[in-house]
Amino acid sequence: xxxxxxxxxxxxxxxxxxxxxxxxxxLFVWNRSAGKAASLIASGAQLAETPMQVVSSTDxxxxxxxxxxxxxxxxxxxxxxDGRTVVNLTNxxxxxxxxxxxxxxxxxxxxxxxxxxxxxPIIGTPHALVLYSGDEAAYRSHRxxxxxxxxxxxxxxxxxxASLLDLSLLAGMYGLFSGVIQATVMAKAGxxxxxxxxxxxxxxxxxxxxxxxxxSARLDDHRFxxxxxxxxxxxxxxxxxxxxxxxxxxxPGLIEPMARRIRQRVQRGGGADDISAIGDEISSSGSAVAxx
Ligand code: FVH
Numbered sequence: 001x002x003x004x005x006x007x008x009x010x011x012x013x014x015x016x017x018x019x020x021x022x023x024x025x026x027l028f029v030w031n032r033s034a035g036k037a038a039s040l041i042a043s044g045a046q047l048a049e050t051p052m053q054v055v056s057s058t059d060x061x062x063x064x065x066x067x068x069x070x071x072x073x074x075x076x077x078x079x080x081x082d083g084r085t086v087v088n089l090t091n092x093x094x095x096x097x098x099x100x101x102x103x104x105x106x107x108x109x110x111x112x113x114x115x116x117x118x119x120x121p122i123i124g125t126p127h128a129l130v131l132y133s134g135d136e137a138a139y140r141s142h143r144x145x146x147x148x149x150x151x152x153x154x155x156x157x158x159x160x161x162a163s164l165l166d167l168s169l170l171a172g173m174y175g176l177f178s179g180v181i182q183a184t185v186m187a188k189a190g191x192x193x194x195x196x197x198x199x200x201x202x203x204x205x206x207x208x209x210x211x212x213x214x215x216s217a218r219l220d221d222h223r224f225x226x227x228x229x230x231x232x233x234x235x236x237x238x239x240x241x242x243x244x245x246x247x248x249x250x251x252p253g254l255i256e257p258m259a260r261r262i263r264q265r266v267q268r269g270g271g272a273d274d275i276s277a278i279g280d281e282i283s284s285s286g287s288a289v290a291x292x
Contacts, residue, residue, distance in 0.1 A: 003028060004145060005054035005061035006045075007074055008090070009036040011120050013064040016089070016149055017045060019124030023148035030054045052078065055109075060085045060142045064116075068092035071100055081109030085138040087146070089114040089130070093167070094160025101134060101159035110138035113159045115166025118150055126151050133161035176205070178254040182245075189248040215276040224270070224277035232271030235262050 006017050009031035017040045020027050027045035029037050030053070037047050048054045051074040055061045063086065065071050071090050086104045088097065088111070097113040104111040111134045118128030128150025132139055139146070139154045146152045155161045180201065187197040218224055238259040245252040252259075261278045270277055 005058035015120035068096035227274035
């Protein structure tokens, strides 16, 4: 089995280490607070004195820290990687990923950026999805090891792509959570227990997820007319949500930005447009005029 370096033993880093040990890999770890390495050392991992010791003595080093500033800090001064691979699984921006890729390349290493679409308890299972981008040869060389962490998907050569899609998927998740929280607080304000309401909400949201493909196709095609549920009709419901929330003493702040965008589109003649037209409103290349 490969010898793998792991820098960062927080909640996620520890889960990554446990999955690698379960797959029989030799693990060489470092964490700023060395005490967090105790459980992995008890399971057979070795503790390095410095992050450089990890990076310079393993063919594959995985970094999973709180943010990319920390990654840049631990890689400060890195040299002599001689083709070794660094995989950064820290949440960051595409720009940060490309900057760290440059740092690793300048030190003679190969870089993969990754986005972990999973929580620690499911790491090491097929339910964990990890998105990768960057050096494809490095990905192919280490794919078997990386698949110890969960289902691996390589997106392309742009080191920033995995971070972009990680952040995009998280944006979708937070949009969903915003709606779930707003909806549940409204129901509770009407004395409907959240546990009871969640059955209705879950079924409704699962049905609405069937719209994702149509919204995606419309955004690809820039095709917003002939809506099944035109924005003019949806605006009525949206205004009712806002007024009812306020009457019940609930801050509509989680959903108000969407209402504002729908109102703007309708006021500019987009009343017959599909909800996907809001994507047109917010994207830099969006046309500020209603669909023809
Ligand atoms: N946990 C989760 O559910 C999510 C799932 C999706 C992916 N995220 C991302 O994974 C990265 C690490 O998250 P984490 O949950 O492991 O975070 P913590 O438990 O807070 O551990 C943070 C580690 O970072 C180390 N660290 C912080 N600052 C520095 C620094 N300046 N220099 C070196 N290391 C630093 C910290 O060390 P210590 O505090 O133990 O000494 C931890 O090892 C993250 O990008 C998530 O967005 C997790």
